[in-house]
Amino acid sequence: MNESVIEKAGTKYAESLGWMVYKASSPGKVGVHDRIHHKNGVTFYIEYKATGKKASPKQQKFAKQLRDAGIPCRCCDSISKAANFIDNMEYSVPVGIYPQCININLSSFNI
Numbered sequence: 001m002n003e004s005v006i007e008k009a010g011t012k013y014a015e016s017l018g019w020m021v022y023k024a025s026s027p028g029k030v031g032v033h034d035r036i037h038h039k040n041g042v043t044f045y046i047e048y049k050a051t052g053k054k055a056s057p058k059q060q061k062f063a064k065q066l067r068d069a070g071i072p073c074r075c076c077d078s079i080s081k082a083a084n085f086i087d088n089m090e091y092s093v094p095v096g097i098y099p100q101c102i103n104i105n106l107s108s109f110n111i
Helices: 003-016 057-068 079-090
Strands: 020-023 035-039 042-048 073-076
Touching: 003 020, 003 035, 003 042, 003 079, 042 057, 042 079, 057 073, 073 079
Parallel strands: 042 073
Antiparallel strands: 020 035, 035 042
């Protein structure tokens, strides 16, 4: 299957689950993964490939840098692999931890 078809389907699926999905690019830096996803403080990257294709050595190096920084990433060469990874990341999204941060009493900080 063509990479663009897989990428479009994966992006649409992630967005349907409430993920903010952006095309990742970094001028002058080769190997950056295709898409970056954000939701409730969780971030992950996906490098999309046509069926049977593998990440380039520079993409593999970038993936290692992400993993070393604690950022999940995957190279997905099918819609099902992308959907499975997105589903796994969906379970890692923290729920209900942010509302208590909204009503902070700033006077206690002597600002």
